[in-house]
Amino acid sequence: MVPTIGVFDSGFGGLTVLRALATRLPNARFAFLGDSARLPYGSKSRRTIARYAVQSAQFLVREQNAEFLVIACNTASALALDAIQEAVPVPVLGVIEPGAEAARAASRTGNVLVIATDATVHSHAYAAACQARGLRALEKACPLLVPLVEEGWTTCGGADADCAAGESSQQAKVTAEVIRIYLAELLADAAALGMNADTLVLGCTHYPLLRPLIERAVPAGMRVIDSAEATAESAARLFCQHESEESSPDTQILATQTQVARIRCFATDSVEKFESLGSRFLGQPTGKVELIDLGG
């Protein structure tokens, strides 16, 4: 039987990680849970986030038989990874460590900037993961970026198909200005600390949809690290290791690429919204999203 990889986020953002994972493991089976009834985690406390994340992880392992979990949510990875690892009997990978590792590989100066949600920044999980790798990191919360992505103000006001390539709508100009303000504040703070930063980590799974706007806003030569891509890379490698230790050769899921990854999506609220928004993050239709109740 093909093993299932459970992917969890507080909302839709983690679908950017699933998208990158499905490209790398086309023969795997995926169960994605978006805890949309209780999003956003980014503004909540560690205690609350851990409780929600553990319930979600248990659903994926107990009800969906996930043999490997990816916490595709920066906030939950920052604040609840330990709690999740204690609560379930399968390997669990978060997004912080892979993001920090990719920053280490990219940075020459050893000075790194991180943008993320409030809760991720206040946890200083990226700073700690960077410090453990000999990097110096400065983090900044950018609370407006998630709602701007969810409103679709990323390129052409949400109606991409109607826009000429490269055209920037008035909505996207607002988003570009918000990014400019946040980055200017962050770069000024870094300069005041004498940091010669050359790498920017996108520490939120919503931010890959802003990558073109962010790359236009950073100083020339600055590397932009997408933690969704970095996590998918690590997860695919770890998962294949795990599988080759545990399974017979016929379950090797990297062996052939004859089929498209099988994805089942679950949400705790608002299935319609998940289906319409989620496809933008997943880069393909989510299929029918199943509503589940985790209580609370």
Added chain:
Amino acid sequence: MVPTIGVFDSGFGGLTVLRALATRLPNARFAFLGDSARLPYGSKSRRTIARYAVQSAQFLVREQNAEFLVIACNTASALALDAIQEAVPVPVLGVIEPGAEAARAASRTGNVLVIATDATVHSHAYAAACQARGLRALEKACPLLVPLVEEGWTTCGGADADCAAGESSQQAKVTAEVIRIYLAELLADAAALGMNADTLVLGCTHYPLLRPLIERAVPAGMRVIDSAEATAESAARLFCQHESEESSPDTQILATQTQVARIRCFATDSVEKFESLGSRFLGQPTGKVELIDLGG
């Protein structure tokens, strides 16, 4: 004993209603609950919102002995007022009816615009309340306005005291541009429907903090209705009626104005954030906010 008025919101926004209420009923006792662990309600389903709102209302009535409830949350008023009224044995007032009533009093053309959260708009509660008063209403969801208020991008980037009067920060310019885009879309839709709208209802308790920017953005002559003020006005009137029917004259809370309203604030999460953000909405320090657990 002085009776307690319970005021409930999903977050901090309802403190604008409490502020307006405390001005009108300076001798009353207030218990405010912000269900901050589960905010925002605006993007959730009716079923989930009703469950959360009923738990919150029951806390105020059962644990805080509230004899009168104000649902200072447009989303909960739109989607859960019936459920709350069934669940508690005290009078319950929402924000929709007072807002619609104030619009009726203000409008000469009978054509009204409403801006609110996603869930409030999708409920069409304002359209129904306006229609019941012979008004025609067009509603628009403005999901970016709440995060802009919470980020403090309303006048001078959150540091009002540092700014000269009337000066507009680059942050406030972003907010003004977002408001301009939303209103331009709304006015174009109204024009296409042949509506000669002369009144705009602020259908979210966060929006009073944007009132100066909104008033600058509306066409000349358009009236802006603040549903927080309208609700406080109705609540104070209803509460005094209720009290004069139920109580002896010595409990008349409008009789003297010798003291400041006594306010106790409760939150389900992130007490520090509530205290720092809440004072901007309440217009005075919230005092020590007490953390409670409603489950979930």
